[in-house]
Amino acid sequence: MSSNNLNHLLGIKGLSKEQIDLIFSTADNFLDLLQAPVKKTPALRDITVANLFFENSTRTRVSFELAEKRLGADIVNFSSSSSSVSKGETLIDTVNNILSMKVDMIVMRHPAPGASQFLSKHVKCQIINAGDGTHEHPTQALLDAFSMRNHYKNNLSGKKVVIVGDIKHSRVALSNIYCLQLLGAEVMVCGPATLIPKYIESTGVKVSTNLDNALRWADVANMLRIQMERQDERYFPSIREYSTLYGLNMERMKNVNPELLIMHPGPINRGVEISSDVADSHNSIILQQVENGVAIRMAVLFLLAQKSL
Amino acid sequence: MSNDKALLLNPQKVALITKRFALQIVENHKSFENVAILGLQPRGIDLARCVKNEVSNLVGVDLKFGELDHTFFRDDIGRGEIHIPKPSKIEFSTEGMNIIIIDDVLFTGRSVRAAIDAILRYGRPSRIELMVLVERIFERELPIKPDYKGISIDSRKVNQKVKVDWQNDDNVNVWLLNQDKV
Structure with a gap:
């Protein structure tokens, strides 16, 4: 204590x-x-x-x-x-x-x-x-890390977690970074350069703008929603382009670790940051997160x- | 602050009491199918396990066994003392069972009250009994008394404490600590 x-x-x-x-x-x-x-x-x-x-x-x-x-x-x-x-x-x-x-x-x-x-x-x-x-958003980060810890039998040390999407406007990303690093995990953030804060590397995370590379590196992918309500300007040309470059779909899943753990803090925009079949796949622990x-x-x-x- | 202590039970006496407990359970229960032992976290678990083993040695029956934590059912959460929960391991329904709660010391009775509430969430037992190694007969705060007890002592609340020192199953000493006021 x-x-x-x-x-x-x-x-x-x-x-x-x-x-x-x-x-x-x-x-x-x-x-x-x-x-x-x-x-x-x-x-x-x-x-x-x-x-x-x-x-x-x-x-x-x-x-x-x-x-x-x-x-x-x-x-x-x-x-x-x-x-x-x-x-x-x-x-x-x-x-x-x-x-x-x-x-x-x-x-x-x-x-x-x-x-x-x-x-x-x-x-x-x-x-x-x-x-x-x-x-x-501390309780979200705690439940995310708790869900990963339970999946990996109480040990997050050395696990590689990529947080994908709108890092700039996400309170979940920042709390997750602090929490996961404290528990010994390695963290990478991935998204369009415009949605990655300028000084995020000072928190000790890796940064990537290529989702396929990031997914190949990771044990866990935490997919974030695009926070339209917080965006005061356009950070990417279109939702369609974002989804093509940063959406997680079954095609992408073919080239990654078959045990890749898929997480999402919700609410999910199906077809944008994650496709329905991936969100509902056996890799996903999205509903366990809620529980x-x-x-x-x-x-x-x-x-x-x-x-x- | 000075301390002195008196030995209440040595390992031989604890072993005798454990055997007596097992005999009493056998004597008082006609059938063992519906009998389960629940050790209270944290300090009732070892005694409960020993009693279960003694019953098994006596009649060759493995009683259902569980570990119960009552922290979430205490009546003093947020009132000063800090309580950190321990796991409960009960892999059977308590519905219709004869449950024997086992703890090391009975004092105010509040832990036992909380434990009864904690048991009820696993089902409605037909009967709950209480077994303790040491009963402190003064300062009870609730109308709770043991069905099986090792010894009774008349310790006072203010400056006395009963400590069960469970090194291993063959080396258990029970001490009465006298703590002078500062």
């Missing part, structure tokens, strides 16, 4: 390998719990969690909500479109109003990078970052609730 007890989970950066191992071993127990006939525990019956989603979300929101409910927590859900934020209220005022109703923990998704970090300095409650702009997401979020909530992370 780490002595560096965290009050928040704001990002992977700042976590130690021991803390990640503790989250994983706790999630193992929750995975077991989720297989039992009764999937609920009353562990967080004293805790109220507010899910603040200032951006659209399906998977993450449902996953957090299920995790909270299975831990017995009381929950309140909030989305910016149906709230006083649209009337001009500031983030701190919104959150403090919610906290005055005796909320213990906040799960927040926000379009601004650093929003959860900012909030953690101004409000008195525990905060879990469920995605802040193009910055970090593991609930266990990982239960572990994070459980450990943060007793300030033991």
Whole structure:
């Protein structure tokens, strides 16, 4: 157990390998719990969690909500479109109003990078970052690494992971890079040069603009969606060209390691970054990722609730 | 802070108690088909395994055996003390079973309460019994008492602790630690 007890989970950066191992071993127990006939525990019956989603979300929101409910927590859900934020209220005022109703923990998704970090300095409650702009998405990285670790029997050391697609606008990519490197994996990012951040190599990753070469190098391919909603200009000529150069299809799979593990954080744009037959193939663990997401979020909530992370 | 300790049980006595437990299980259960032993994580597992082996030696029956962690069912999560879960390994349904929970020490009774809740998620047993090596008879916080006990002691909560030192199955010592207040 780490002595560096965290009050928040704001990002992977700042976590130690021991803390990640503790989250994983706790999630193992929750995975077991989720297989039992009764999937609920009353562990967080004293805790109220507010899910603040200032951006659209399906998977993450449902996953957090299920995790909270299975831990017995009381929950309140909030989305910016149906709230006083649209009337001009500031983030701190919104959150403090919610906290005055005796909320213990906040799960927040926000379009601004650093929003959860900012909030953690101004409000008195525990905060879990469920995605802040193009910055970090720590629980997604944890569930991705947890899924790989389970597939490779608890050892990611030396595994080669290529993250493919819109690296520039992806919070999943950055959190994955931090997390996988901490666990001893080698990471490569691959995509059009325009969608790879200029200084990404400073994180210690390899960079490729050729998907076929990258796939031949890799044990795992994590395919990312093109984040159209964050693109303020055109980064590539057309979706069709992107799909031709960076889409993972069965033709490409013929020339790579037959055991290549295929992952995707969702939502999938079938036919763009990944074809349907690859997404549904035996190489894919996309649905296991979703299942593991609930266990990982239960572990994070459980450990943060007793300030033991 | 100074400590002193008194030996409550030596390896010979622990071995005798384990044999007695096995005999009591045989005496109290007409059939073993529906009997299962669950050791409580972390410190009840070794004793549970030894009792199971003794029953097997006595009557040649391998009782169903599992390891149970009750961390997620505790009533004090987020109230100061930190609890890290251990794995549960129960590969059978507890529906309709006679379950014998085994732990090293019974004190406040709260762990056993949590363990009962944890068992219920695997099914509805017809009966749950409790077996402990040491029963601390004072400071119980819930109406829970053991069906099988090694010894009873009248230790006090504030400055005493029972430590079961399980080096290996043939070398188990149980100590009463007296911890003076700082």
